[in-house]
Structures are given as C-alpha cells and as structure tokens.
Amino acid sequence: MLEKGRGLRVFHLADTHLGFSAYRKLDENGVNQREKDIYTAFTSVVDYIVESKPDLVIHAGDLFDSVRPTNRAIGVAIEQLLRLSKAEIPTIVVSGNHETPKLKETGHIFRLFEHLEYVYPVYKDVEEHLYFEVKGKKVAVHAVPHCREKKNFIDALKRVKPDDSADYNILATHGAVQSIREFRMNEFNEYVVPLSMLEKKFDYVALGHYHKHVVVHDGVVYSGSTEKMSFLEANDKKGAVEVTFNPSAVVSFLPFKTRPMFDLEPIDCKKLSLKEVMDAVQKVSSDFDAKEAIVRLSLLNLDPAIYRSIDLSSVKSMFPNAFHFELRHTATDDLEDLSTSNVAAVGDLVSEFERFVRNSSYGNKEAILELGKRYIRDAQGEEGDDT
Ligand SMILES: [Mn+2]
Structure with a gap:
C-alpha cells in the first residue's frame, strides 16, 4: 500500500448536458448565457477534480444534451476531458439517452474520445468491463451505456455482475431505477433499471439520469445533474459525489454553486x-x-x-x-408540475407500493394490495428478473 490509511477514491458525476440552452439572454458574443452556465457548471466540477486528484472519475451519462452537439459543446467537452487526461486521472464516460443515436449510421459523438489517454468512453450498445490497479487493489468498473434498443440495455444489465477476482466492483449506468417513487425524467427514450440489478452486491452503483442527487440504497447513488434544466429542479442542490471506500462505500455529496x-x-x-x-x-x-x-x-x-x-x-x-x-x-388551483417531489431512499417496489396503499385513504386496501402486488411481480418478471 503506497498511501497508508487512504483507500480508493472515486468521483461520480452525471447529466452535465453540455449544449443545453434556455431563455433568450445572450452574452456579449451572442452566445446563449444559459448554455454558458451549463459549461461553467461542468468546468467548475473539473477544476475540483483536477485539484483533488481522485483515483477514478465516472461520468454516468448525458455528458451532452443531444446526439449532435454543437461545435461549441464538443469543444468544451474535449477541453475539459483533456484536463483530466493530462492530470492522468482515469475517466470513464458512459453514454446516456440524450447522446445515444437511435440509428447506428448516425455514429456516436463519444468516438471522438477514443484516443484521449486516460479517457474511457463507453457507448457501443454493450457493457464494458474496465480494470484499474489502484494502490495495489484491483478495481473493476462494469459500465452499461444507454443502447439503441431497450432489449440490449436490459440484457447487458442482466449479464453484468461483480467479478470475484476484483477488490472493488463498481457498476456505472444511466436510467430510471424501477420504483414507485419518481426516478424518471419523463423522456420518451428513457430506460428503466430493474431493481434486481441493485441486489447484485456491487460495492458501488454510479447512476445517471435522475437530476436530483439521491442515495437510492446503500452505495446506489444518483449524483444528480451539475445544473438545473427545469423549474422542477429549482430547489435542488447541484453538484457531484465523492466516494471513498473503507472498505464499503462512504458517499459525500459536494454541492457546487449554480445560478439561483x-x-x-x-x-x-x-x-x-x-x-x-x-x-x-x-x-x-x-x-x-x-x-x-x-x-x-x-x-x-x-x-x-x-x-x-x-x-x-x-x-x-x-x-x-x-x-x-x-x-x-391557471384558471384553477391545479398546477400539474408544481410539486418538487422530495425523493427519499426507497425499498423494493412491492414494499414501497404496500406503504403507499397503507398510507392512503382508499377503501378496499387489501384488494388493491393483492392486485397491485401481482401486477408488479408480473412486470418485474418481464423486465427485471435475472433468473
Ligand atoms: Mn438521461
């Protein structure tokens, strides 16, 4: 052990959405100011990473806001990834739903990163297993990118499992964890990550997609996005996650300053x-x-x-x-997207559902419970069962 008393340190971020823009305000060069805010948020996080020198960086998807980012967005991405590369910090970048093309012939923007030293883009419609040697320990990162077809994504998730020969096993993926609580972004091409995935005993699961930072289970974490893309996120703290392993994962959320x-x-x-x-x-x-x-x-x-x-x-x-x-x-007192849901930790879907029904004012709770549980189990059989 080179550095006594200092275990593996992983930096986890996601949903930087480079290229996103909003509102009409332009800067002095005619560039959308909100787009620049998004770049600033990403750059500040990279500043911190370069300074704090973690052993590994995982970006869990939606680096870019779109399949065909602008030259400016690509420029920012390359510039910042190059800083990580020059600092010799291994950086895994997993493709999310926003940057994954539906058609193979479109080609993936992440291909540009193939030749950056220390940068590992994962975007080929299939899982990748990346191994790193950190202070004499073997670290395996199992990365499942968003895929062109949902089936490829689910099959890849079913195949990945911890490698017993590694000292640490980390899963990195992008999607909405299956749950009654909302981890969906309500986007047409988002995928659901079956809860059974999270029972495979990875040392850490680095998730992207849901824009609010949430610890779903012990060591199963959404870092959240680095900036706010909608008013639904108005009350969120934005930032990224630092994970140390002693030996189990200790997660600390690092808030970064964003525009109020x-x-x-x-x-x-x-x-x-x-x-x-x-x-x-x-x-x-x-x-x-x-x-x-x-x-x-x-x-x-x-x-x-x-x-x-x-x-x-x-x-x-x-x-x-x-x-x-x-x-x-509105002419009524109904504002559909008014609630900023406070998502807490969740159990499995059946027990979440049970808690929800028990706390409700429904009349025939037992009948609803029985029926609902059956539907959930059926649905999990389709999507989530990896037997
Ligand atoms: Mn996403």
Missing part, C-alpha cells in the same frame, strides 16, 4: 381584483432578491378576464434584476 433559480410560492388569485393581483405580485417581488436569478411566478385561480387586462411588461418590470422572469397562470 426560484419557483415562487404561487399566488392564489381567487376573488382578487386586478389591482389586488398586482399588489400581491409587487409584494412578492419586494420580498426576495431576484438578482441574476431565474424566476417563475404562478397565479392560481386567475379569472381569464383579469389575466387579459394584466400589463405583462409592468409585472416583468417588478423583477428588474432577474436573469429571466416568467409568469404562468
């Missing part, structure tokens, strides 16, 4: 006159600091006639320092 984003408490406009609505908005705007922030305000139960008479530019002018301000309104 506020999804403000909605104003209930029921029975309010136009003036009262405007006064309420004025009050909200004076209650917090919108400086350089992305801000959304929702007006509930707003009479359509009143909405038509609101002067939108004067509402906007109440948030003069905001980086971006948007107003949305």
Whole structure:
C-alpha cells in the first residue's frame, strides 16, 4: 500500500448536458448565457477534480444534451476531458439517452474520445468491463451505456455482475431505477433499471439520469445533474459525489454553486381584483432578491378576464434584476408540475407500493394490495428478473 490509511477514491458525476440552452439572454458574443452556465457548471466540477486528484472519475451519462452537439459543446467537452487526461486521472464516460443515436449510421459523438489517454468512453450498445490497479487493489468498473434498443440495455444489465477476482466492483449506468417513487425524467427514450440489478452486491452503483442527487440504497447513488434544466429542479442542490471506500462505500455529496433559480410560492388569485393581483405580485417581488436569478411566478385561480387586462411588461418590470422572469397562470388551483417531489431512499417496489396503499385513504386496501402486488411481480418478471 503506497498511501497508508487512504483507500480508493472515486468521483461520480452525471447529466452535465453540455449544449443545453434556455431563455433568450445572450452574452456579449451572442452566445446563449444559459448554455454558458451549463459549461461553467461542468468546468467548475473539473477544476475540483483536477485539484483533488481522485483515483477514478465516472461520468454516468448525458455528458451532452443531444446526439449532435454543437461545435461549441464538443469543444468544451474535449477541453475539459483533456484536463483530466493530462492530470492522468482515469475517466470513464458512459453514454446516456440524450447522446445515444437511435440509428447506428448516425455514429456516436463519444468516438471522438477514443484516443484521449486516460479517457474511457463507453457507448457501443454493450457493457464494458474496465480494470484499474489502484494502490495495489484491483478495481473493476462494469459500465452499461444507454443502447439503441431497450432489449440490449436490459440484457447487458442482466449479464453484468461483480467479478470475484476484483477488490472493488463498481457498476456505472444511466436510467430510471424501477420504483414507485419518481426516478424518471419523463423522456420518451428513457430506460428503466430493474431493481434486481441493485441486489447484485456491487460495492458501488454510479447512476445517471435522475437530476436530483439521491442515495437510492446503500452505495446506489444518483449524483444528480451539475445544473438545473427545469423549474422542477429549482430547489435542488447541484453538484457531484465523492466516494471513498473503507472498505464499503462512504458517499459525500459536494454541492457546487449554480445560478439561483426560484419557483415562487404561487399566488392564489381567487376573488382578487386586478389591482389586488398586482399588489400581491409587487409584494412578492419586494420580498426576495431576484438578482441574476431565474424566476417563475404562478397565479392560481386567475379569472381569464383579469389575466387579459394584466400589463405583462409592468409585472416583468417588478423583477428588474432577474436573469429571466416568467409568469404562468391557471384558471384553477391545479398546477400539474408544481410539486418538487422530495425523493427519499426507497425499498423494493412491492414494499414501497404496500406503504403507499397503507398510507392512503382508499377503501378496499387489501384488494388493491393483492392486485397491485401481482401486477408488479408480473412486470418485474418481464423486465427485471435475472433468473
Ligand atoms: Mn438521461
């Protein structure tokens, strides 16, 4: 052992979405400012990695926001991966659903990384097993990329298992862990990772896809994204995960600074006159600091006639320092995507379901439970059973 008392250290990040852009603000060169925020978030994390020199870096997918990133996004990716390469830090980059082409002939952008020393792109529609020697220990990283066909992904997940000859076994993949709680991003091409995968006793499972940092089980972790891609993420802390093995995985989340984003408490406009609505908005705007922030305000139960008479530019002018301000309104008190779900650790799907039903106000709980459990087991038989 070269460094006594210091075990394996792995840095885990995901969902950097290079190339993502939003809103209308441009910088002095005409580049979308939100796109630059996304680059800055990734670069700050790389700054930290180069400084802290972990033994391994795992990027668990969606490095890029799209299958055909712009020259600028590709430039940022290469520049930052080169820094890791020059620092001689082995970096595994697993393909996610955003960058995986549906058609083989499109070709995969990750091919560009093939010749970067210390960089290991995993994108060929099949699992790869990468071995590293760290301080006299054998570390196996089993990486399952997003695949063009769902079946290839599931089959690859079924095949991978810990290698008994290795001191540490790490699984790295990209998808929504099967659960009643939401680990889906509601994207048309996302795949579900069967829970049975997580029972295979890997020392650590590095997940990408879900944008909020969550420890799903002991050592089964979403690092979360490095920036916020929607208002659903407004209350999330963004960053990455540092894992030390002593010998089991000890996970610490490292928050990084991102542009502030506020999804403000909605104003209930029921029975309010136009003036009262405007006064309420004025009050909200004076209650917090919108400086350089992305801000959304929702007006509930707003009479359509009143909405038509609101002067939108004067509402906007109440948030003069905001980086971006948007107003949305409904005639009811229903805002579908209003909840920012607080996802906690989950058990297996059946027990999650059971807890959910027991805590509900349904009448015939036993009948629902019996039926639901049967459906779940059937579905797991299709997707998740690796017997
Ligand atoms: Mn994804």
